[in-house]
Amino acid sequence: MIRLQQYEKGQAPERVVIACSDARVHCSDNPFLKRKDEFGGAFVIRTAGQLLDEAGWESLRYAVQNLPSVKEVIVMGHNRCGAVKAYEKRINGLPFFLTYIGENIRYARALGLDQVPYPEGFTEFEALNALGQAAAVAERVRTWREDVIVTAGLYDLRDGTYYPLLHFLPRRQ
Numbered sequence: 082m083i084r085l086q087q088y089e090k091g092q093a094p095e096r097v098v099i100a101c102s103d104a105r106v107h108c109s110d111n112p113f114l115k116r117k118d119e120f121g122g123a124f125v126i127r128t129a130g131q132l133l134d135e136a137g138w139e140s141l142r143y144a145v146q147n148l149p150s151v152k153e154v155i156v157m158g159h160n161r162c163g164a165v166k167a168y169e170k171r172i173n174g175l176p177f178f179l180t181y182i183g184e185n186i187r188y189a190r191a192l193g194l195d196q197v198p199y200p201e202g203f204t205e206f207e208a209l210n211a212l213g214q215a216a217a218v219a220e221r222v223r224t225w226r227e228d229v230i231v232t233a234g235l236y237d238l239r240d241g242t243y244y245p246l247l248h249f250l251p252r253r254q
């Protein structure tokens with residue numbers, strides 16, 4: 082019934098989740114949806130390494146500007162991330178990963194986000210990639226809406242736990 086109502090009314094997600102494409106990461110049914118019938122709770126943008134190219138940024142802008150139900154944008158990294166590993170090992174032939182992940186890590190360090198604690202079982206690069214991406218997302222989101230929280234988080238493949246690392250709060254609060 083809820084599914085039919087939502088289908089007819091259109092989507093009204095509470096959050097946007099920017100997550101890695103890794104098949105082991107669940108971002109629309111767990112851990113964000115408390116009940117099984119919470120269909121439509123997340124607007125999801127997925128790319129390897131949760132990086133944003135032009136299409137990703139435009140998808141985010143669409144959701145933030147046109148879906149007033151959105152209250153939070155989560156940039157969610159995870160452990161054993163192949164994209165971050167490709168960056169660490171400087172794997173050739175993947176310039177997109179090398180450039181974008183490098184930018185996120187440098188940006189996070191420039192903002193002092195390398196001081197933010199992260200759980201065991203994750204690498205520093207996995208945390209910094211999520212933190213730097215979330216900081217860049219927060220800057221753009223603030224130009225579109227004043228009332229949206231942006232959160233950098235990590236998803237643990239081992240048990241499905243989601244760890245929020247840092248909230249970038251809206252200006253007016």
Ligand SMILES: [Zn+2]
Nearest residue numbers: 101103162163
């Ligand atoms: Zn990944």
